[in-house]
Amino acid sequence: MALDTPLMVFIAGLVIASVLALQARSKNGEDGTKAMIHSGLAFSVIGLMSSGWTYAIHNSLLDSGESSMCASEGLVQCGSVIGDPEWNNLFGVPWGITGLLSFSLLFFLFLSLRMDMHAKWAESFTSYSLLAGLAGLPFVAFLIFVELTQVEGAPHICPFCTVAHLSLIGFLAAAYALRGRKQSGMWA
């Protein structure tokens, strides 16, 4: 599958978020904490956008049986993954919507932290972020398992789904680092 523009944008976003996280690790105090929050925010925005994109693919596959937004043949494709009626939803809710709602929660937690790093609730929000990220991991593992073994003609890899999975893992790393900073007194 050719690297189309949206996929390149998402990959660039992941790279930028990762660079922010790496820079944050080498900074002490408030600057480092802010950079780590920015990294988590970037991961959650990429997660939101890629989830939205997979939902758009879901709708276009339903509407016309094919989608110009992603390849429908080969190993790396969306048609057999997002188009599989048995696996493309969680209790009837498309995975794209599930992703949108989940990343909205992560975005909200980090945005709140960014807007007031010294609030009384900052420590609990740092923990909630880590827990919410961890809660998403089993779903990511399940979806990768589905892609590789369960969908029609498996294995397949859905690139936009993978972007969303990587966004969650990146967010989780940022949340883990933030909690470490809070506990070790490096927050500010």
Add this chain to the structure above:
Amino acid sequence: MARRRKVAAPKGRDDDVRLMAALVTFGVTSMILMAVMLLAPVVKVGPSEGELAPDFSAQAYSGGEWGDFRLSDLFNKSWTPGGDGDWIVVQYIDTDCPYCWSEGEMMSQLHSQWNQKVTFVTIVVELGIQGHDSSREEVEAFRDKTPYDGCITNSNCADRPGNPHSWTYIDDLNAKTSGDWELPGTPFAALLQPDGIVAWNPQQSGNHPEGEEMEGALLRLVGGS
């Protein structure tokens, strides 16, 4: 004597920013959702008339071996009203349901009359009623009208009214599709346009001429056989 001043830890803002963060999050998510709607509008999926029929993949029997089947493979998405394309009858039965047993004859007649314009699909479920135990062997025997004790609980499937059915039977004994189809009971049959949109659902009798059944719907919607 100089007094030592304790360095105060940074304090949070006086106002609670969480409401503002929630509003910003709502705004960002809404913008993404709106962009999605513009790119690819939501398609309503369900068994009601005007909705896209719920898709499913399952094992199917058309005589011989069981094989893969996907409902949407029958859809012709480029179909336009009045154009060519096979309409689809989706029928739900339970091989132990007496009404489904009797309907076997009507389905044979409908198929012989309409098979040039309509693709028939029968989905076999197992209702949660005592004695309604089914199996693939029973499904095959019900379809083919071959000897097998167990149809309508303890009858021989070879005695089913109507002819052997030549169309595809789907194994949904684990009831994977019936939820999406909001199955009210068996037998149940709906008529789909060639593009997969539900054109006739007997549960929506208010939309149809009074007392219309499947044959009337076929005549009205598909045209003369």
